[in-house]
Amino acid sequence: xxxxxxxxxxxxxxxxxxxxxxxHGVIVLVHRRVxxxxxxxxxxxxxxxxxxxxxxxxxxxxxxxxxxFTLGGLGLAAMVHTARNxxxxxxxxxxxxxxxxxxxxxxxxxxxxxxxxxxxxxxxxHLGCGAQLVVSIAAHAIGEVAxxxxxTKRGWLPLGRVMLETRFxxxxxxxxxxxxxxxxxxxxxxxxHSPLPRSSPEATxxxxxxxxxxxxxxxxxxxxxxxxxxxxxxxKSVARTEEMLxxxxxxxxxxxxxxxxxxxxxGLGLExxxxxxxxxxxxxxxxxxxxxxxxxxxxxAPERGSAHRAACLQALALYQLP
Amino acid sequence: MSALPANPLAPExxxxxxxxxxxxxxxxxxxxxxxxxxxxxxxTLLAAFLYAWRIQIMLSRAPLPSRWLLIAVAAAAMLGVWAxxxxxxxxxxxxxxxxxxxxxxLLEMRSQRDAAVVAFLCYFLIITNLLSTQSIPxxxxxxxxxxxxxxxxxxxxxxxxxxxxxLRTAGLLLAHAAPAALVLFLLFPRVPGPLWGLPQDAYTxxxxxxxxxxxxxxxxxxxxxxxxxxxxxxxxxxxHRLRYWRGPVLWDFDGRTWTAGPTALTRxxxxxxxxxxxxxxVVLEPHNRNWLxxxxxxxxxxxRSHFTADGQLLAHDFVRDRRRYAMTSIAGAxxxxxxxxxxxxxxxxxxxxxxxxxxxxxxxxRQQSASDADIVSRALKYFIEQRFLxxxxxxxxxxxxxxxxxxxxxxGFCEHFASAFAFLMRAAGVPARIVTGYLGGEPNSVDGIxxxxxxxxxxxxEVYLRGRGWVRVDPTSASVPGRLDSGxxxxxxxxxxxxxxxxxxxEWLRGLRSRWEAVAHRWNVWVLGYNTERQRDLxxxxxxxxxxxxxxxATLFTILGTITALxxxxxxxxxxxxxxxxxxxxxxxxxxxxxxxxxxxxxxxxDYSERAARALPRAQRPIRSIGALYIALRYGAQAxxxxxxxxxxxxxxxxxx
Numbered sequence: 001x002x003x004x005x006x007x008x009x010x011x012x013x014x015x016x017x018x019x020x021x022x023x024h025g026v027i028v029l030v031h032r033r034v035x036x037x038x039x040x041x042x043x044x045x046x047x048x049x050x051x052x053x054x055x056x057x058x059x060x061x062x063x064x065x066x067x068x069f070t071l072g073g074l075g076l077a078a079m080v081h082t083a084r085n086x087x088x089x090x091x092x093x094x095x096x097x098x099x100x101x102x103x104x105x106x107x108x109x110x111x112x113x114x115x116x117x118x119x120x121x122x123x124x125x126h127l128g129c130g131a132q133l134v135v136s137i138a139a140h141a142i143g144e145v146a147x148x149x150x151x152t153k154r155g156w157l158p159l160g161r162v163m164l165e166t167r168f169x170x171x172x173x174x175x176x177x178x179x180x181x182x183x184x185x186x187x188x189x190x191x192x193h194s195p196l197p198r199s200s201p202e203a204t205x206x207x208x209x210x211x212x213x214x215x216x217x218x219x220x221x222x223x224x225x226x227x228x229x230x231x232x233x234x235x236k237s238v239a240r241t242e243e244m245l246x247x248x249x250x251x252x253x254x255x256x257x258x259x260x261x262x263x264x265x266x267g268l269g270l271e272x273x274x275x276x277x278x279x280x281x282x283x284x285x286x287x288x289x290x291x292x293x294x295x296x297x298x299x300x301a302p303e304r305g306s307a308h309r310a311a312c313l314q315a316l317a318l319y320q321l322p
Numbered sequence: 323m324s325a326l327p328a329n330p331l332a333p334e335x336x337x338x339x340x341x342x343x344x345x346x347x348x349x350x351x352x353x354x355x356x357x358x359x360x361x362x363x364x365x366t367l368l369a370a371f372l373y374a375w376r377i378q379i380m381l382s383r384a385p386l387p388s389r390w391l392l393i394a395v396a397a398a399a400m401l402g403v404w405a406x407x408x409x410x411x412x413x414x415x416x417x418x419x420x421x422x423x424x425x426x427x428l429l430e431m432r433s434q435r436d437a438a439v440v441a442f443l444c445y446f447l448i449i450t451n452l453l454s455t456q457s458i459p460x461x462x463x464x465x466x467x468x469x470x471x472x473x474x475x476x477x478x479x480x481x482x483x484x485x486x487x488x489l490r491t492a493g494l495l496l497a498h499a500a501p502a503a504l505v506l507f508l509l510f511p512r513v514p515g516p517l518w519g520l521p522q523d524a525y526t527x528x529x530x531x532x533x534x535x536x537x538x539x540x541x542x543x544x545x546x547x548x549x550x551x552x553x554x555x556x557x558x559x560x561x562h563r564l565r566y567w568r569g570p571v572l573w574d575f576d577g578r579t580w581t582a583g584p585t586a587l588t589r590x591x592x593x594x595x596x597x598x599x600x601x602x603x604v605v606l607e608p609h610n611r612n613w614l615x616x617x618x619x620x621x622x623x624x625x626r627s628h629f630t631a632d633g634q635l636l637a638h639d640f641v642r643d644r645r646r647y648a649m650t651s652i653a654g655a656x657x658x659x660x661x662x663x664x665x666x667x668x669x670x671x672x673x674x675x676x677x678x679x680x681x682x683x684x685x686x687x688r689q690q691s692a693s694d695a696d697i698v699s700r701a702l703k704y705f706i707e708q709r710f711l712x713x714x715x716x717x718x719x720x721x722x723x724x725x726x727x728x729x730x731x732x733x734g735f736c737e738h739f740a741s742a743f744a745f746l747m748r749a750a751g752v753p754a755r756i757v758t759g760y761l762g763g764e765p766n767s768v769d770g771i772x773x774x775x776x777x778x779x780x781x782x783x784e785v786y787l788r789g790r791g792w793v794r795v796d797p798t799s800a801s802v803p804g805r806l807d808s809g810x811x812x813x814x815x816x817x818x819x820x821x822x823x824x825x826x827x828x829e830w831l832r833g834l835r836s837r838w839e840a841v842a843h844r845w846n847v848w849v850l851g852y853n854t855e856r857q858r859d860l861x862x863x864x865x866x867x868x869x870x871x872x873x874x875x876a877t878l879f880t881i882l883g884t885i886t887a888l889x890x891x892x893x894x895x896x897x898x899x900x901x902x903x904x905x906x907x908x909x910x911x912x913x914x915x916x917x918x919x920x921x922x923x924x925x926x927x928x929d930y931s932e933r934a935a936r937a938l939p940r941a942q943r944p945i946r947s948i949g950a951l952y953i954a955l956r957y958g959a960q961a962x963x964x965x966x967x968x969x970x971x972x973x974x975x976x977x978x979x
Contacts, residue, residue, distance in 0.1 A: 031890075031894060039333075041333060041435065041438050044438075044439065044442060045442060048442045048445055048446055051446065052445070052446060055449055056449070057512075057513050059453060060643050060853075061449065061452050061453070061456065062456060062849055062850040062851070062852055063452045063456040063460065063461055063464065063849070063850070064449050064452050065507055065510070066461070066464075066503065066507055066849070067445075067448055067449055067452070067464060067468075069502070069503040069504075069506035069507050069510065070468065070496070070499055070500070070503040071445060071468075071499075072499075072502065072503065072506055073498070073499030073500060073501070073502030073503040073506070074468075074472065074495055074496065074499040076498075076499065076502050076882070076885070076886060076889070077494075077495045077496075077498035077499045077502075077889065078495060079886075080498070080886070080889040080890055080892075080893050081491075081494075081495060081498075081893070083890075083893065084893035087893065087894075088894075118483075118487070120479070120480035120482070120483050121331065121479055121480050123329070123330060123331050125329070129326075130326030130327045132327060132329075132330060134330055134331065136480070136482060136483070165329075165331060166331070167331050167479055168476075168479045168480055169475070169476045169479060169480075169491050169492075169495060170472070170475050170476065170479070170495070171333060171434075171438060171475060171478060171479050174331075
């Protein structure tokens with residue numbers, strides 16, 4: 001009953017023991033945060049013991065008593081061993097690479113056995129989405145699990161609560177514990193494929209020459225938009241994938257480009273704008289251009305490379321978030 | 323929101339591997355094999371076939387047989403068992419059915435849940451082997467079975483783990499189970515059974531004396547080497563010729579067979595006179611009758627037993643478990659001269675017209691003798707002079723068994739002598755009866771405890787002498803003096819067939835047997851004979867003289883709690899050495915501090931190694947590389963064993979001078 005209660009309200013357990021999630025750094029599963037209850041098999045084992053005991057009494061079998069009580073002791077030992085399989089393990093989280101909204105964030109957890117014995121069959125299960133993995137940790141070794149948590153919204157995605165569970169060695173007890181490491185994954189806005197903006201008046205006015213989509217060099221494909229010329233539609237690709245794509249060409253590859261909030265159509269909402277901008281960043285980086293980004297209150301100078309791309313996308317991910 | 327995926331640790335979700343199946347079948351074979359020879363041959367074959375079928379399915383990845391086929395096989399098996407035993411209940415058919423059902427369960431085993439159920443069934447099947455024997459080898463086999471079944475269960479949970487590691491885990495589990503098992507064994511309140519009616523075949527095949535005696539049946543019993551009871555004397559044991567263990571008393575004779583007939587219970591009164599007093603404890607093997615054997619003449623009455631007018635000790639219930647009782651006996655003491663007239667008439671009754679020559683001989687003695695005692699000595703003299711042959715394998719006797727023995731075959735075993743003597747006494751008008759029991763018993767050379775075997779079975783006679791009461795007369799000892807002072811082997815006529823173990827050239831084998839039986843005796847007394855009374859003795863010994871089930875349970879739980887706490891403490895020991903990365907880093911910091919570059923408490927590893935590199939420019943490259951490696955290992959995604967070793971090596975080889 002306690003187990004069911006804890007399962008439904010895992011925060012209760014933490015409140016009782018005074019762990020306030022999320023926890024920083026290395027989380028050691030001290031004994032008091034490892035819960036243990038018999039499994040359904042455990043109850044069947046107990047029923048077997050009951051029958052054995054009745055038989056021993058009925059036939060006055062001394063060795064039968066010895067057998068029954070040895071199995072009873074085995075149950076007791078199994079309880080301690082099952083808890084030990086989890087207890088004192090150290091859980092820490094690794095870096096989670098940023099993802100776009102709509103993808104899955106890969107959270108890495110390091111399970112440090114910190115023990116002379118191995119810890120077989122440990123399940124790590126994300127309570128929110130049910131992502132799960134079973135690992136075995138060798139003696140003195142560290143096991144790693146990657147939990148794929150769907151990222152739906154831009155911004156910081158916290159890992160959330162993870163349950164670690166084991167039934168080793170006999171399967172008649174189930175020991176489990178909850179951890180909520182202070183791990184988070186940056187979620188970029190969903191990248192919308194759209195043509196890169198034409199050069200804005202102020203951009204072309206200066207020394208900076210905008211990169212204008214031209215007809216000279218084929219640079220890639222992007223999603224079809226109603227305004228695109230039918231001549232630029234990649235018909236071969238359409239026949240293959242049934243998706244309308246537009247061929248993109250660049251006039252001058254080394255041009256500089258401003259991805260400006262102000263260039264977006266006025267009717268778009270905040271998230272749509274951010275999505276469009278994220279798509280631009282991805283496309284601009286792929287085109288090899290130097291690009292800068294302007295948001296209300298934020299300006300990132302033109303540059304290129306993955307660090308620049310990450311900085312732009314992070315700015316978009318966290319824009320106007322508390 | 324879609325449903326969350328199922329828990330992959332749940333046994334219902336886990337498939338059974340070939341290795342799991344192999345271990346399961348091995349477990350089943352260990353617990354079922356002892357029954358294989360006892361069960362009807364077709365059941366053994368069928369069970370073996372079911373196991374083989376399951377293995378074949380696993381190997382060929384074929385689908386499991388349909389439920390209907392299994393039900394049909396189960397029904398056919400039950401029908402067969404019923405045809406064999408005429409019942410489905412009771413011990414033997416029950417065991418046989420369990421063995422068959424274990425095979426059927428294997429055939430419908432889909433997930434690890436079913437596999438675990440089969441493993442639990444194996445645990446249960448162990449106990450069926452204990453119904454027939456609980457010897458030390460059985461206990462050893464039980465331990466092996468426990469280890470194998472437990473390894474099977476461990477293997478289910480950890481499919482990738484090598485079997486040896488699983489075996490080690492199972493061993494550790496069983497070792498940790500032992501203290502709790504011991505405490506439970508000693509303190510768990512024992513309820514005297516049975517809880518339900520025992521099947522009728524519960525006590526078959528026990529050997530021992532019976533309540534009648536026909537020429538030849540004690541001789542047959544003597545061939546059995548089985549132990550009747552063991553005796554531990556306090557102080558000096560009695561001489562061999564005093565070791566008459568009194569059992570059933572036989573009154574009625576039909577010309578061939580002596581039977582006990584009705585016996586009257588009476589109040590126990592200590593005997594009078596006698597020379598030596600012996601105190602001893604008897605551990606009686608179950609013989610499925612209610613006689614309790616005691617040295618003549620019993621001077622005490624064991625608990626839960628009656629005393630009969632003819633001096634027998636009868637337990638309230640049939641002796642179906644090994645039973646201990648303390649006794650006092652006084653050699654040569656007598657019960658006194660009073661006997662009911664009815665009893666005396668009964669002790670003179672003879673079948674009409676049986677053995678006429680012996681009757682005539684007795685009548686002749688009567689005429690020539692002045693007293694009953696005189697007749698007795700005449701008869702004994704007759705037995706000595708006639709030189710009867712003492713043999714285990716006498717010629718068969720006819721309807722007039724006494725005449726045939728005395729004047730025809732002239733060879734016999736103790737029952738022939740006793741029977742003829744008692745007949746002669748009755749024919750001469752001296753009340754007489756037959757007493758059966760055991761004579762002798764040998765001390766075990768290892769622990770000195772006397773073992774009385776079925777091969778010590780004996781029959782003698784008692785005559786009633788006016789003024790003295792019933793007096794023991796052993797015609798066998800008169801005729802074969804050696805029988806009285808030594809064992810059967812010495813008394814036998816040269817060349818006669820002896821039971822195997824009694825042959826003198828097998829001395830070494832008997833020595834080995836003595837040693838083994840000494841161990842087995844302790845096992846019987848302390849393990850198998852552990853019961854409510856012993857439990858009470860134990861509690862009294864540790865200072866709780868009147869422990870009832872409540873105090874037992876309380877003590878039990880206290881100790882079990884302590885054991886659990888100790889196990890937990892064991893699992894909480896410091897599990898690992900300190901983090902090797904941290905250890906290497908601290909050694910590095912110590913080395914730098916010795917050169918005057920101390921790490922400030924708030925200083926991070928990057929700043930510190932940079933500062934140290936600038937302060938010690940000659941070692942700046944190794945210092946920087948150690949700092950970078952430490953940061954990579956400590957904060958990077960994964961600390962590899964190679965990286966740790968590299969860090970250690972670099973710190974060790976760092977020279978700052």
